[in-house]
Each structure stands twice: as C-alpha cells, then as structure tokens.
Amino acid sequence: MRILEDRIVKEGRILPGDVLKVDSFLNHQLDTVLISEIGREFHRLFKDCDVTKILTIEASGIAVSFATSQFFNYCPVVFAKKGGARNIGDDVYHSTCHSYTRGGEYNILVSRNYLSKDDRILILDDFLASGEAMKALIDIARQAGCTIAGCGAVIEKAYQGGAEIIEGLGVRLESLARIRKMSVEEGIDFCR
Amino acid sequence: MRILEDRIVKEGRILPGDVLKVDSFLNHQLDTVLISEIGREFHRLFKDCDVTKILTIEASGIAVSFATSQFFNYCPVVFAKKGGARNIGDDVYHSTCHSYTRGGEYNILVSRNYLSKDDRILILDDFLASGEAMKALIDIARQAGCTIAGCGAVIEKAYQGGAEIIEGLGVRLESLARIRKMSVEEGIDFCR
Numbered sequence: 392m393r394i395l396e397d398r399i400v401k402e403g404r405i406l407p408g409d410v411l412k413v414d415s416f417l418n419h420q421l422d423t424v425l426i427s428e429i430g431r432e433f434h435r436l437f438k439d440c441d442v443t444k445i446l447t448i449e450a451s452g453i454a455v456s457f458a459t460s461q462f463f464n465y466c467p468v469v470f471a472k473k474g475g476a477r478n479i480g481d482d483v484y485h486s487t488c489h490s491y492t493r494g495g496e497y498n499i500l501v502s503r504n505y506l507s508k509d510d511r512i513l514i515l516d517d518f519l520a521s522g523e524a525m526k527a528l529i530d531i532a533r534q535a536g537c538t539i540a541g542c543g544a545v546i547e548k549a550y551q552g553g554a555e556i557i558e559g560l561g562v563r564l565e566s567l568a569r570i571r572k573m574s575v576e577e578g579i580d581f582c583r
Numbered sequence: 584m585r586i587l588e589d590r591i592v593k594e595g596r597i598l599p600g601d602v603l604k605v606d607s608f609l610n611h612q613l614d615t616v617l618i619s620e621i622g623r624e625f626h627r628l629f630k631d632c633d634v635t636k637i638l639t640i641e642a643s644g645i646a647v648s649f650a651t652s653q654f655f656n657y658c659p660v661v662f663a664k665k666g667g668a669r670n671i672g673d674d675v676y677h678s679t680c681h682s683y684t685r686g687g688e689y690n691i692l693v694s695r696n697y698l699s700k701d702d703r704i705l706i707l708d709d710f711l712a713s714g715e716a717m718k719a720l721i722d723i724a725r726q727a728g729c730t731i732a733g734c735g736a737v738i739e740k741a742y743q744g745g746a747e748i749i750e751g752l753g754v755r756l757e758s759l760a761r762i763r764k765m766s767v768e769e770g771i772d773f774c775r
Contacts, residue, residue, distance in 0.1 A: 505606075
C-alpha cells in the first residue's frame with residue numbers, strides 16, 4: 392500500500408533494538424484519514440470472505456479494526472486484553488505470548504461471550520514481527536471454534552519470520568507494508 | 584442519549600465494588616454502529632468549538648475518539664499511554680492519577696510532539712467516575728498550552744463527583760449517559 396509505505400519512510404524512526412516507531416500516525420497519534428484508507432484496503436483484500444467479526448488486541452489494533460469494520464457493514468470488533476485479567480471475569484479464552492520488545496511473557500484474554508463457532512473472524516494488528524501476538528489471537532479464535540478468514544497486519548517486518556509462522560498455521564496473511572530490512576544507516580527497504 | 588441508556592440497561596452488568604461492565608458494546612466487544620452514533624452525538628455537542636484534535640487514553644477511549652474524529656473532518660486523535668512509558672521516549676508530558684478500580688497510582692504519558700499551543704482539544708473517555716483520568720488529561724493538555732474545547736464522557740457515574748472536579752477546573756463537560764445511582768437490587772437510574 393503505497394501511501395502507507397511513503398508515510399513510514401517519511402515519519403518512521405528506527406531506534407536501537409530493531410524498533411520502528413510510527414507514533415505520529417499509528418501508535419500514539421492516529422491519522423484517521425490514513426487509518427480509514429487502511430480499513431478500505433483490508434476490506435478490498437478480504438471482502439469475499441464473509442467476515443462476521445474482527446478480532447484484534449489492545450491498544451494500537453483498535454483504531455485500525457474500527458476503521459475496517461465500517462467497510463464490513465459495521466461488523467463487531469473484539470479486542471483482546473493484555474496481562475492481568477482485571478475485571479474481565481473468569482470465563483475467558485487465553486493464550487500466552489512472548490514479547491521481544493518488552494521482554495517476558497504475557498497473557499492475552501478474550502471473554503468467551505464474544506467469540507463463537509458461527510463467527511468468521513478477521514484478525515488484525517498494527518505490527519507483525521515474530522508473529523507471537525497474532526499466533527496467540529489465532530489460538531484463541533480456534534479455541535472458540537471460529538472460522539478464521541485471515542490475518543491482516545498494517546506493517547510486517549518480513550525478516551523476522553512472523554509470516555512463516557502464521558502461514559504455517561494454515562492461515563492466510565495480508566500485510567499492507569512489508570519491510571525487507573531496515574537500519575539507521577540505510578533506511579527502510581520494502582518487499583514489493 | 585437514549586439509545587445508549589437503553590443499551591446500558593439491557594446489557595450492563597453491575598458487579599461488586601460499584602463496577603458497571605459494558606463489555607458487550609464498549610469495553611471489550613465494540614458495537615461499531617452504536618459507537619459511530621456516539622461520535623455523531625459528541626460532534627453535535629461540540630461542533631461550534633473549532634476542535635483540531637481529540638485527546639483520549641488507551642484502550643477503551645480509542646474507538647470512541649476515532650468515531651468522533653470522523654465527524655470533525657477526520658481530525659487527528661492522540662491517545663495517552665498508561666504506565667511504564669515503554670518505547671515512548673523521554674520527551675513526554677505526564678500526569679499521575681489514582682485508580683479506584685485497580686488500586687494504586689499510575690502515570691499517563693503523551694509525547695510532546697503531538698500537542699501544541701495551537702491545538703483546540705476535545706478530551707474524550709469512555710467512563711467518568713471520580714474524574715481522575717480526565718483530570719490528568721486536562722493537566723497534560725494544559726502543560727502543552729492547548730486550548731481545551733471541552734470534555735466528553737460516554738458514561739458518567741454522576742454520584743462519584745467527577746463532574747464537579749472537571750467543571751471546577753473551568754472545563755465544559757458533556758456526558759452521554761449520566762447514572763444517578765445503581766445497584767444490583769434496584770438496577771440503574773439515570774439523571775434525565
């Protein structure tokens with residue numbers, strides 16, 4: 392998605408530890424025009440998949456998922472919660488993932504009330520790197536017996552192996568910007 | 584906002600500790616039709632205030648703010664981050680608030696890059712109870728020299744004093760559903 396790639400080049404900042412910061416439009420400040428276009432693109436890619444619900448994870452996946460749902464006839468969005476399960480009740484699906492950026496393991500949780508075997512789920516997230524978070528969302532959707540229409544990532548760090556993990560689970564993956572490699576010295580190189 | 588009140592009565596669950604759970608449409612699963620209507624209502628209330636940016640707090644404020652921004656000509660949304668300031672950089676505004684639901688204090692943070700004295704800010708959140716989170720957002724907006732157009736809460740627990748705190752700071756407040764009192768035995772009574 393060219394307007395997204397251009398924006399990443401223009402405003403993304405590469406930090407030590409292989410971190411790409413896109414806080415000016417996706418992860419802290421939200422460019423709601425661009426995010427609406429991201430929603431339109433996810434719809435174009437998955438429009439024939441009879442999506443009934445979008446599953447994502449707090450916090451940065453929420454805006455993208457909301458925008459996308461509008462193109463899927465305002466289907467519901469469910470966002471998984473991270474960590475300590477405060478206030479969510481005991482009746483949850485959960486899965487564990489490892490965080491490379493923050494270190495350590497954390498749980499993600501979804502109430503059993505909001506996923507069912509009748510749902511055809513589109514799983515969305517802002518970043519795909521090692522695939523840990525998306526793999527956990529797939530695990531939860533499968534625990535609930537959902538059909539998974541596919542996974543969508545706004546930005547994929549294609550050199551970190553996440554796509555192989557998701558596709559190895561038998562799930563279709565679409566990423567809107569795929570980074571082949573990046574460095575402070577040489578900038579960002581996309582797979583095109 | 585009558586459709587919101589009706590939905591709270593129909594699906595809200597009152598839990599011990601004076602907790603109102605609205606996970607089926609606002610805090611975990613998102614009813615994107617209702618949330619779009621919430622955005623339309625915030626626009627109706629603040630449309631003459633020359634809003635240039637919406638400020639909220641992760642995670643449940645994000646969808647409401649995204650929906651509202653669409654009615655304000657897709658103005659940017661900034662969501663404050665809670666807690667440990669991972670990855671956000673040092674150059675932040677921060678404010679501290681006390682959490683009654685979780686206990687203890689936590690920090691909220693906004694990068695200095697995304698608020699300026701030229702901004703006319705609409706502050707939105709899903710809940711207003713004691714007013715701690717909204718007061719911290721006002722504090723941050725004032726640190727940045729922004730003009731505050733007003734604050735909007737989707738649901739206000741009007742018996743917890745938050746409105747008096749916000750209005751005591753000289754900020755206009757609009758809440759879309761105002762709960763006068765609630766209990767498991769007697770249900771929910773709205774201020775109308």
